Amino acid sequence: MKALVLVALLGLVSPALSVGAGDLSFERTEERAECKNHDPVRQPFFGDTHVHTALSFDAWGQGTLATPSDAYRYAQGEPIGIQPYDPEGATRERVQLRRPLDYAVVTDHSDLLGETRICGDPSLPGHESLVCRVVRRFPKLGYALVNGHVYSNENPSRYSFCGEDGQACLEAGRSPWQEIQDAAEAHYDRSETCSFTTFVGYEWTGMPGGNNIHRNVIFRNATAQSYPTTYIETPTQEGLWSALETECLDAGSGCDVLAIPHNSNVSGGRMFTVNRPDGTPITAGDARTRARLETLVEITQHKGDSECRPGAADEFCDYESLRFPRLGEMVSPAVDPSAMPPLMYVREVLGEGLLQSQRIGVNPFQFGVLGATDTHFGTPGMVDEDEYRGHAAGTVDARFGIPAYPDRSDFNPGGLGVLWAEENSRDSLFAAMRRREAYGTSGPRIVVRFFGGWEFPDDFCAASDFAERGYAEGVPMGGELPPPPGTGAPRFAVSALRDPGGAGVPTTDLQRIQVVKGWVEGDRVREKVFEVAGNPDSTADVDFATCRPRGEGFETLCGVFEDTEFDAGVPAFYYVRVLENPSCRWNAWVCLERGVDCSQPAGVPSELRDCCDPEVPRSIQERAWTSPIWYTPPPTLEPGPAVPSDADPAG
């Protein structure tokens, strides 16, 4: 309650208003009741855009039985069962989200939708094929063989049991694709309550040569592709974009769609390419296509953080970082981050976007950020460190028993995506994704506002109409600064509220707000981190005997930052990072709960040996990252990307 009062005082959430359809600042593309909780200065909605269920081969192959409907029930706070299951199919593990989500998207792999159905359904031809028999007889072997055959293959193909041109498997995939759409419809609250939003989605699962170039495809409304694009039939990202344009955006059916790249940290640098497949540099047209479809990127998730390269001058880049550059090298020896390929991290790619915009006049990498889980249990939003069960990433087997140590030590529970939207409806949330008014958190429900402009006064944080003025006098996260009115420097207003907790979720005070700037200098991109609010010299830590945070922190932080080093002649981006005080990482909670005593090594069970490995961090600083605000020197070289936009409420 205290936090809610502070929210209201800061003007972060204004009183809910009821509006008529004609007053909307976004386009309504579907039939639904008007939302009672509509707020023209927008509200933060927490959700998860990356969820796998039993319809994904790699989830099913690990014993996941949760359906898309189960996943949506879980997201809304209902208990569901996960593996292990007993021989009769009854779950031995029930899980429940302590704080429901506002929205979720089931994004099962489009590849192998049909194969998964065939191998699991004795009535379908192909069920007794060699591959399906191996999958059923040796599930873990089948998992490795099939994933390798399809996802990691530079030239993927259908299995022979799929018949001519893979038609049998494509046909079998129609039923699960319909199931995904039906579940999204069934759990979408179209009433005036607007309590929960779902989107139809899928994951395009390209991993050529083990380099992860996956995209989550999310549709604005119930109108979607008749069949999801697959890596097998369409093995390039350019092919995916082309299919999404042809079959959705330009189909004249009311279909609208976005694609969200994830895990650039294990992409080997192939996710954000600056060359076409034929090796020639991308053109302005290519950049516009990408920018039209890819307005957001997943900055963090279960399989590591993608913000910035560990080991860089920024000490906070060494956070949930993986030491292998390709997803296909999960069990390979560790690689020094400095030796990893370029363009694997969001910050680097944002910088490359500035360079590309100078070269071709269009920024192909003008994206905002979200967090997500990538759960393969069908458990969206399972991000709490103290209740982590793993996410079934193929590393720890939960088919046979509840693992004492639920994941690889370098994996984590993942994060959440936060959308600043007028209401909790598909159109409003989708418009937020498109205009990049979004941010990611590593799990906590930190509320962050970020505005950029030219006139924000030093005492802006005291304004009771902080948000209204932020929109009126500047642009929110994801926006582009208007041309400078004079010779002044841009000013940025940032406010953050700590996770208010509740429902027994342990939460932590805020420590600081930082602004990360990237800009072009010559033909290079430079970056710098500025402290804006809070206490950079904080000595707060964690009591590992109880996992209680110790030391002073902040419930709210707010600051106005002026870029005194601003050069109006060079392009730049600015994003915010909000850091909490240290708190227990998931492994510390597990080891505490299991009563591991590292002073008695002989008594530590082998499955808990990582509890006593000094290389495994026991505490983390949870955080939030906002989408950037860009500055482009006038005049622009060419018109910007053809990104459909929804109007700003106060702009």
Place this chain on the structure above:
Amino acid sequence: MSRRATFGTLLVVLVLVLPLPLLGPFDALVPVVRFVLLLGASSAVAIQEGAAGPVPMIVLLFAAHAVVGLVACVLLASLATGGLSHLAPGTRRVLVGVFVFGAVILASVFDFYQTPFGRAPESNLWGLFH
């Protein structure tokens, strides 16, 4: 019982029952025959459907374990045969019989084996073939 028969009998039993670890993050402990089964399954899929991505590595992993495990069984069987060679054939037959009977009974009754690639985490001898 001839020296050759002794060696052959011991080798077959060791291949069937001697638990060996699978190197890597798998926590598997299975006899050579299981490696051969996994090798057969993975290579059959590779032959029929093509060996792309990490599939050759998987085949190689099981092939290497099958070969190394077989060599280990041969060495153990040779050592045991040598150790038994000074005994009278009848005595040797009895000892080998007791070993075979005991090993098969134990492997059949207890879930010695850790089988993460299968449908159950642990297995006895006969479960390896189900």
